[in-house]
Amino acid sequence: MHGMGEGDEPEGLARLRQARERIAAALAGIAQGAEALASRAAEAPNPSELDRLRAELEEERLANAQLEERIRTLRERERERAAAGEDTARAEVARLSAELEAARGEIARLSAEAETRRREVEAVLAELVPLVEEAR
Numbered sequence: 001m002h003g004m005g006e007g008d009e010p011e012g013l014a015r016l017r018q019a020r021e022r023i024a025a026a027l028a029g030i031a032q033g034a035e036a037l038a039s040r041a042a043e044a045p046n047p048s049e050l051d052r053l054r055a056e057l058e059e060e061r062l063a064n065a066q067l068e069e070r071i072r073t074l075r076e077r078e079r080e081r082a083a084a085g086e087d088t089a090r091a092e093v094a095r096l097s098a099e100l101e102a103a104r105g106e107i108a109r110l111s112a113e114a115e116t117r118r119r120e121v122e123a124v125l126a127e128l129v130p131l132v133e134e135a136r
Helices: 011-043 047-135
Strands: none
Touching: none
16 A cells, blocks of 8 residues: 555654654753753852852952062062161171181280290290309
8 A cells, every 4th residue: 555654554644743753852852951941040140149249259359469469568578677687697797707807816916925925934034044053
């Protein structure tokens, strides 16, 4: 028999049934998509929530910028203190070096005095030894 499709169903009815099944599947897909969109819309924050989140984000950015500025200021102070400390250390080293040189000069002067006195004592002894030996 001409025009018979699945089972004993005429070809036109078979195509109609297939079209109806495709339409039903498409409608089911559309329904699922609509549910997914509705679900996403329910999960999405409302405009007032977005405004609140944006305000919080801006507050965090401002706080972050303030902290970064504080860090820059502290680092600059630390560099200044380190430089001042280096200057102070250099001045202290220069002062101590001058004291050391003065002490070395004093030691040299005292050594020269001691050498002069030693020579004087030797000279006196050189004169006294013969006198003591004669007196014996």
